[in-house]
Amino acid sequence: MIDTIKWTGHSVRIIDQTQLPNKLIYLDCRKVETLWGAIKTLKVRGAPALGIAAAYGVVLGIRDYQGTDTAAFVRRVCELCDYIGGSRPTAVNLFNALAQMRGLVLYNPDKTVAILKAVLEAEANAIYEEDRAVCRAMGQYGAGLIHSRDTVMTICNAGALATADYGTALGVMYAAKAAGKKFKVYSLETRPLLQGARLTAWELQKNKIDVTLICDNMAATVMRDKGVDIIFTGADRIASNGDTANKIGTYMLAVLAKYHKVPFYVVAPKTTFDLKIKSGKDIPIEERSAEEVTSFGFRRTAPEGIKVFNPSFDVTPHELISGIITEYGIIQKPFAASIKRVLAQQV
Amino acid sequence: MIDTIKWTGHSVRIIDQTQLPNKLIYLDCRKVETLWGAIKTLKVRGAPALGIAAAYGVVLGIRDYQGTDTAAFVRRVCELCDYIGGSRPTAVNLFNALAQMRGLVLYNPDKTVAILKAVLEAEANAIYEEDRAVCRAMGQYGAGLIHSRDTVMTICNAGALATADYGTALGVMYAAKAAGKKFKVYSLETRPLLQGARLTAWELQKNKIDVTLICDNMAATVMRDKGVDIIFTGADRIASNGDTANKIGTYMLAVLAKYHKVPFYVVAPKTTFDLKIKSGKDIPIEERSAEEVTSFGFRRTAPEGIKVFNPSFDVTPHELISGIITEYGIIQKPFAASIKRVLAQQV
DSSP states (O other): OOOSEEEOSSSEEEEOGGGTTTOOOEEEEOSHHHHHHHHHTTSSOSHHHHHHHHHHHHHHHHTTOOOOOHHHHHHHHHHHHHHHHTSOSSOHHHHHHHHHHHHHHHTOTTSOHHHHHHHHHHHHHHHHHHHHHHHHHHHHHHHTTOOTTOEEEEESOOSGGGSSSSOSHHHHHHHHHHTTOOOEEEEEOOTTTTHIIIIIHHHHHHTTOEEEEEOGGGHHHHIIIIIOOEEEEOOSEEETTSOEEEETTHHHHHHHHHHTTOOEEEEOOGGGEETTOSSGGGSOOOBOOTHHHHEETTEEOSOTTOEEOOBSEEEEOGGGOSEEEETTEEEOSSHHHHHHHHHHTOO | OOOSEEEOSSSEEEEOGGGTTTOOOEEEEOSHHHHHHHHHTTSSOSHHHHHHHHHHHHHHHHTTOOOOOHHHHHHHHHHHHHHHHTSOSSOHHHHHHHHHHHHHHHTOTTSOHHHHHHHHHHHHHHHHHHHHHHHHHHHHHHHTTOOTTOEEEEESOOSGGGSSSSOSHHHHHHHHHHTTOOOEEEEEOOTTTTHIIIIIHHHHHHTTOEEEEEOGGGHHHHIIIIIOOEEEEOOSEEETTSOEEEETTHHHHHHHHHHTTOOEEEEOOGGGEETTOSSGGGSOOOBOOTHHHHEETTEEOSOTTOEEOOBSEEEEOGGGOSEEEETTEEEOSSHHHHHHHHHHTOO
C-alpha cells in the first residue's frame, strides 16, 4: 500500500492529495503550521489519517521546545492541541487523537519535559501503528460480506489515502480481493472535490480492482439498472445511537439504497465513534467555501455572486444503516445497545 | 426573456450555451451542418429548443436548393430529417418536429418546390411561436402550485435557455414570480455538464429569483434539513404511461422526493410526449463520452484509462411523479388514462 502519511523522524511526510491523480507528490511538513495548512486544504484527509496527522502535529509542535519546566510544557501541548483542533471540525478521530496526546501530559505532571516529548512521539507512533492493525481487522470482518460477481458501490475515499494502511470501506474490498473474490466497484465521483474520481478511482485502479467511475447523480440509476449488491462507506463521526456523519452525499446514497433494497454498511474504527453525543443532531457539520462549487481550477462554472450551500458532510440516520464494520466485528442493530456493548468491552 | 434560439431570415441564431455563464455569445448557424454540430455539442440544448432547432435545421438545409422537381425535393427533405435526427437520440421533441416537417412535404406532392420551401419555413416559425405560447400556458397552470415562502428545487435547465420563451420548469417559477409570489429555489448543479450551475443559476439570478446552488449529492440533505416544498423538472420524453426521461439525476431526485414526501412535478408540452411507446423501457438513453466525467476544461480529474458510465438521461417511473404540467392543464394520476384523455382532446 502507498504511504499516505508517515513520520520520518523529523517531519510528517504526506501525499499531497490535491495533486492526485495527475501527480504523486510527497510533502514534508516540518512545522505544525505547515501540517495545519495541509489538513485545512485537504492535502491530507480522511478521518483515520486526520487522527494520525493531529498526533504527529503535536510532535512537530514540541520538537524545538527548549524549556525544562513541565507545567509550561503541558500548557504548550494544550495550546497545540487547541490549535490543531481548529483545523477541521467534523472528523472526531482528530479530536480523539488530540485528547489522547493531551491526556498523556496532563496525567504525568511528575515527568520531565524530555521524557514527555519522547512519550508523545511514541504515542503518535502507536496511533499510527494501531490504525494499520485496525484497517486489517475491519477488512477481514467486512470481506465476508462481498461475494464473487458482486457489484459494490462507494462514495468519497475511505481507502489507503484516508488511513495509514489500506483503508476502511476500500480496506474491505482489498481484503475481499486478497481472499480471491472477483467483483466490480462503482465509485461515485463525490462533488465538489471529486475524492471519488481523483482518489478512489486511482487507488482501486492501482490495486487492480475493476472500478467504474460515475457522477453522484447516477447512483440511483446504477442501483436500478445495473444492480448493486452492497454499499460501503467510511465515516467521520458516529454518534452513540449509530447516526453517522460522512462525506456529503452519503445520506443521499443511504436513502437510495433503502429504496432499492441494497445493504448499506459503514466501515469505521473505534476512534470514529463519539460516545459523548447521543445522536447525529450533535455533530458539527463543516461548511466550506462557495468556490469549491462555483469554480473548477481557475475556471468559473457558475455566475458571479451566486449563493451556494456547501456542507462538507451529512448525517445518515442509523435506521438507514445495515451494520457498522469495526475492528471488533460488525455492529448490528439495535445500534445504541450494540455500540455500547461492543466498544465498552474494549480498552 | 433572452433569445435562446431565433430565425434571422438567413440563419439560426443561438446562444452558445457552452460559454455560459462566463460569456454570452450568439452564434449564427448558416448551414445545417453547423447547427447539427451545435446540437451535438450542446451549444443549443433543452427538449423544446431542440424541436425548434430541428425544424429550422430543415429550413437551413433547403435554402440553397436549386431544383424544381418536387419528388427530388421531398427526398432531400427526408434525407435532411434523417441527418438531423442523428444528432441526439433522447429528446422526442426533435423527432416530433422533424415528423411535422417531413409530413408537410410528404402530404403535399402536388405543390411546387418554391411553395414547399415557403411552407416549411412557415411551419418552423409556427413551431417556434407555438413553443412560446405553450411556455406561458404551462407557467400559468404550474404557478398555482407555488406559494409565497415556499422552497422549490429543480435540476438541470428547463428554462428560457431550453425553449423559445421562458421555459418549462423554470417557466412555472417565472409565472409565480410574475403573480407576486416570493419563494426560494435550490438549483442542483447537474453533473457532468453543470447545466444547473451554468444555466439555471444564471437565468434565475438574471431574473431576480432567489436561487442557491448546490451539488447534486446535497439534494437529500437540503430536503431534510432545509425543507423543500415542491420540485419541478423538465422532460426529454414522456411515454404513454407517464414514465419520464429527463436529465440524469432526475430519477435520483424523484426517489429522494418520495422518501422526504416532497411533491414532484414534471413540466412538459405535448410535443414531449411519445404516445407510440408504452413505458420508459422503450426510451433510448444517450450515453456520452467519458471525458465529460474525467476532465474539466483541459484538466484531468480522474486517472487515465478509468472506466466511466455516463448516461445523459434517466427514466423516472410514473409512480414517483405527482403530476405532469402541460399547456392543457395538469395531468393527474392515473397517468395512462389521463394522458390519453387530455392529449387526445387536442389537435
